Amino acid sequence: PHFIIHLPKSQKNICFNINSEPGKILNLVSDPGTGVVVNGQLIGAKKTQNKKLNTYFGKIGFYFKNKGLKVEITTETITLKDGSSSITLTWSDTGHIIRKQLLISVKKESNVTISVGEEMSFMVLLHRVWKNHPVNVDFLGIYIPPENQLSPAAHGLIGQFASEPEVFIYQQRPGQAPEKPQATMEVKGNKLTVTGGLQKDYRTDRVHGTEVQCWFVHNSGKGFIDGHYKDYLVPHLYSFLKKP
């Protein structure tokens, strides 16, 4: 999956890719302060291309610990779990599930919005591909607004950016291709070489996406994210990230 981190204060977008193995679960948000966890499980493409197997989010899990609610979103279904009981909608539905001030809104074959009162919301987008496509599979995208009221203890591949880090980008210079300039980025005490490029935001146009200008951090976001991406692998869909 590719990540686009929008930094509102510095008005910059930073991107990175993480390619792990199918089945692995990446922690996206882990906030012990609010009791919120968001994890994404990877699925692989149908086969390798150029000796590389692309991975995508095939399942996303939300755990609202204080409410005792879990939400599991796959490319087939959307399930709310409350203790031993559960309710499942499919992507063919348009509807809402309301439980303990948690609102799950499903828009048929398009997106799911999870809102927790006024404090937090998450959007999961469904990307359907042609079912007979030789390589591609259906996958999910997740959008987490920076306005979400996460606590200062929030962490995770996305959660750590709730507290915006200072980012300096300078020495912009031509790259290998004219449309891919290079620059130096200083962040979290690291000096990184980043590449300018385009990524896509699919919220408004789910088919073609809207291009977003961003600075790409190589090596799975190394230096931009805290630690190594493997530090964000968790054992279960609803696991909090363990502090090192």
Place this chain on the structure above:
Amino acid sequence: STSDWGYVGDLVEDDDKIGLYSYKVQSTITSRLANTMIQAKMVNNAKRPQHIVFDVQVPKGAFIDNFTMDINGITFTSSIREKAEARKMYSQAKAKGKAAGIVRSNALDMENFKTEVNVPPGMRIQFELHYQEMIRRKLSSYEHVISVKPGRLAKHMEVDVRIIEPQGIRYVHVPNSLGDHFDGITTISKGEKKAHVSFKPTMAQQRKCPTCSSTAVDGNFVVQYDVNRETTGGELEIFNGYFIHFFAPENLDPLPKNILFVIDVSGSMWGLKMKQTIEAMKAILSELRAADQFSLIDFNHNVRCWRDNLVSATPAQVEDAKKYIQAIHPNGGTNINEALLRATFILNEAQNLGMLDPNSVSMIVLVSDGDPTVGELKLTTIQKNVKQSMKDEFSLFCLGIGFDVDYDFLQRIATDNRGMAQRVFGNQETSAQMKNFYNQVSTPLLKKIQFNYPQESVSDVTQSSFHNYFGGSEIVVAGKVDTENLQHLESIVTATAANAELVMETLRDVEELDGFMKKDKYADPDFTKKLWAYLTVNQMMAERNTAPTAALKRNITKSILQMSLDHHIVTPFTAMLIENAEKDEIMLADQPKDPRRGCCPGTLGLTPNAPNNNKGIPAWANVTAVPVSFMPEQRSPPVSSLSINRVDND
């Protein structure tokens, strides 16, 4: 017409020399609406005139909409009339000796439709009955039951069922209900949205044995299927100015239930009925879920409780309840009033003490085999008492065993209290029937279900709010829709599920079905209209049953009558007249009532006061209601379990 038959010379005849040229059943199901035609072509090869019987069974709840008869080219056609008008015409014809009734009677879950015609030697006769019914989903499947009892070997025998379901067909299954004899004869072809089932035994295959001249075809031909269900919000089908909303969500956890079993243990339950009830109850108790609460009340002239309050369905409590039920010995009278009031008291008390989970479903299941004999005997008072003591959130389900119970009454108190009733037959299968009924209501998935449609675009919507939705069933709502000025129809369904509120939206293009329907030559283009009429008439009949004032009842009756005439269906307020082209020969078919209310219990053969309808009717069309059977013995149902509803003394 009888003139277009093929070669009839090689028919197999019984001793009576009546040959069955063909026996055809054709059924087309378009989105749960089944149109069925039963046609028999017979010939009298005897040297004397004799009666030919057309005796078929129609599922209860089906609406007969047409019957025609052709006797050597003379055709009788049918029309639906207001009952009084039809009877007047019938009496006038009868006075001239030109009329006869068609006997319709209740038998188990089928209804008999029987007529006899005196046919001169060498003459041919063709009967054709059409009826329609809505196939209801039960225990996760639709079951279409066709009674196939030709009575004799048919030169051409065929049962043909076509299923057209725009939602897509998940599976089609045809159990071998006619017996092993017919293994491998049925062919099933299933496409995505259409299926075809054909049963076409040759004359040799119909024979009971290679040298037998009697037929082995005698029973129910059953087709089971289910449709695909992609959306939780249900399927909206819009066609020809009407919409049908099929709602059967899955993937929901059951709501916990508070259930009180109220079991009649009066003397009449002694023997097989009690044994089967105990067996069923033990199985039912085993299926209670840990989150359920329950208790048992058994009653005869006295009322006893296994526990005075609801208890959790723990394995220990369930075992104890099973031991209690096992030890019951039926005797004494029947005090239904007290038993039901005790049950409502227990539920009310549990609610007042805050012992009922707000998300749970509370219900009483009454099992009885007879009328009250002790305490309050007046059924209307019992009905009033129960209604007064039942809170709006409780429902009552009734199981009536056998024919000694006033099933109409059970149905009334059940529908009056947001439940339903079912008759089970006091035989070896009682236990299975009881369990089957329980299984239909054992898994409440949703409560307080409300269907909403844009008021400015729809009208005449059938019942749109429902107390409960049970897993494996289906809620159907229909209405008229202004397709001229509307591009899409939207519905919003709200409901309470286990631990959550659900709001489901469905949007459909009003022309979405047009292409599909127009392409299929078998699909009934009026299926939406007919389903709407069917639901509306049934709903009005239920409303009439519980109407508090005579004036309201009269108004509802008027509406039902108008609907019946508009949609050509026989209801309790209409009758079907069958006339020849000259309109001087008339037959009348009324709808039968519950056997308990029938006029002549236990009479199927000749009745001493049966009018002699034969007098004056020409020999070539001597139509009579007197059932002098020329059909094989097994065609007559047991006399003791039947009553007939003759028009002459209805």
